[in-house]
Amino acid sequence: MKITAVKGIPLRCSCEPISDALSTSTARQALLVQVETDAKITGIGEAFTYGAPLAVMKYLVENQLGPMIVGRDAEDIEEIWTTMYWRTIAHGRRSLIMGAISGIDIALWDIRGKAEKKPVAELLGQVSDRVPSYASGGFYAAGKGIDGLKAEIEGYLKQGYRDAKIKIGRNLDRRGPLRYMAIQDNHVAVEEDWKRIETAKALLGEGELFVDTNASWDAEMALEQGKELRRLGVSWLEEPIPFEDLAGFRRLCRELPGLQIIGCETQQGLGNFKTMVEEGALDMVQPDLGWAGGFTECRKIGAMAAAAGKKISLHCFGSAVLFAASLHMAASMANTERMESEENPNPLKSELIADGFAADGRMSFYVPQGPGLGIELDWTKIEKYTIIV
Ligand SMILES: [Mg+2]
Structure with missing residues (x-):
């Protein structure tokens, strides 16, 4: 089951402003991650963003990490995770890159569950x-x-x-x-x-x-x-x-x-x-x-x-x-x-x-x-x- 595409779906809606000790949210947002396969099974995940620009998260998912894993077997989750980690090691490890890796990983587990017909x-x-x-x-x-x-x-x-x-x-x-x-x-x-x-x-x-x-x-x-x-x-x-x-x-x-x-x-x-x-x-x-x-x-x-x-x-x-x-x-x-x-x-x-x-x-x-x-x-x-x- 080969991965054929990795997409980011940026979602946003405004909200009544709410504040914690530091930040004030005037909108809620999420970057959903969709991983498609040649078996017609599509996985969904979410990269948490902490208010980071959705354009940046989407770019990382689709243009940096996506090309690393398209063509790979979607079942090789550990291998894929480690590949994404090492190929971004110099500037990654943390922050938005790790968020983007997280979103893709969640989608891959969703695919595995759908393929095996079992909950994650x-x-x-x-x-x-x-x-x-x-x-x-x-x-x-x-x-x-x-x-x-x-x-x-x-x-x-x-x-x-x-x-x-x-x-x-x-x-x-x-x-x-x-x-x-x-x-x-x-x-x-x-x-x-x-x-x-x-x-x-x-x-x-x-x-x-x-x-x-x-x-x-x-x-x-x-x-x-x-x-x-x-x-x-x-x-x-x-x-x-x-x-x-x-x-x-x-x-x-x-x-x-x-x-x-x-x-x-x-x-x-x-x-x-x-x-x-x-x-x-x-x-x-x-x-x-x-x-x-x-x-x-x-x-x-x-x-x-x-x-x-x-x-x-x-x-x-x-x-x-x-x-x-x-x-x-x-x-x-x-x-x-x-x-x-x-x-x-x-x-x-x-x-x-x-x-x-x-x-x-x-x-x-x-x-x-x-x-x-x-x-x-x-x-x-x-x-x-x-x-x-
Ligand atoms: Mg907290």
């Missing part, structure tokens, strides 16, 4: 039929305030979620990196963040509250704030500082017992996660399937974490394709604790598949059961959101 999770050694999740949201937005956050968390509880994650750290008064961002609206005083945490935690009750600073703190700040977060009953602090500060991460893990330090969605590749785990820099490992290296690399990251006694909680902030793929990956790792279920309004997640994603009463999502990723894409919706780049 089954090919990977599925250990459960569903994946526990938490509601990921709690962004800052114009006019939202504490009341808006309260209504949001109440909505999650009504849906059946028990645990939730909110953003914190959008503060200009600490001389943090928000001052370098193009949009600095909706920043709050540190005191308001404490109120946001108290409000969310009070509503969740026995449920767990997670907070995420999107790497906007430094280690000193995180140590100081971490003690307060622990006092307020926060369960995990996500990516508090940039992953380059390995010593800082190590200190946080050591000096903040009782508060799990988790990350990093921006990290990529087995070697980089291995270094963080070996150095005692993470309590829980949080790769993104569409960014960290696809199924081929993330199952190794999962195994490495398991060997070190660490749990996995996949990051997921993309379209329905990445969410489906992440369910297959998460359900195949015995050390999966839970997976991110992003709840911000996002048509690229809610509209691309007709029936949505099924969950049980506690919002554990069932792994789609069809061959490959097991999803039926609505191509009229894909066409609706496809943009020219």
Whole structure:
């Protein structure tokens, strides 16, 4: 079964602006990756982009990586992954190249599943039929305030979620990196963040509250704030500082017992996660399937974490394709604790598949059961959101 074409499909739709500690999203986007074969089986994947120009991601997929693998046997996934890695080694390894490799890899596993008429999770050694999740949201937005956050968390509880994650750290008064961002609206005083945490935690009750600073703190700040977060009953602090500060991460893990330090969605590749785990820099490992290296690399990251006694909680902030793929990956790792279920309004997640994603009463999502990723894409919706780049 030879690969005949590799295509990138750039999707974009505008959204009401939402902010984390640093960035403000005014649109949602995704780069879907389509790999075609001479057996008439087509695979779909998603390269996560973190807001990178879709034209660049599409170019990498179609013009740099695509020609390396057209003509190859689609079944040789490990060989193809390694080829893409080595032929881009000098300028790749990370960032957009690894994102593009991830998207192609997901599509190749979709092809393998369709060819063998099995869900990808089954090919990977599925250990459960569903994946526990938490509601990921709690962004800052114009006019939202504490009341808006309260209504949001109440909505999650009504849906059946028990645990939730909110953003914190959008503060200009600490001389943090928000001052370098193009949009600095909706920043709050540190005191308001404490109120946001108290409000969310009070509503969740026995449920767990997670907070995420999107790497906007430094280690000193995180140590100081971490003690307060622990006092307020926060369960995990996500990516508090940039992953380059390995010593800082190590200190946080050591000096903040009782508060799990988790990350990093921006990290990529087995070697980089291995270094963080070996150095005692993470309590829980949080790769993104569409960014960290696809199924081929993330199952190794999962195994490495398991060997070190660490749990996995996949990051997921993309379209329905990445969410489906992440369910297959998460359900195949015995050390999966839970997976991110992003709840911000996002048509690229809610509209691309007709029936949505099924969950049980506690919002554990069932792994789609069809061959490959097991999803039926609505191509009229894909066409609706496809943009020219
Ligand atoms: Mg995060």
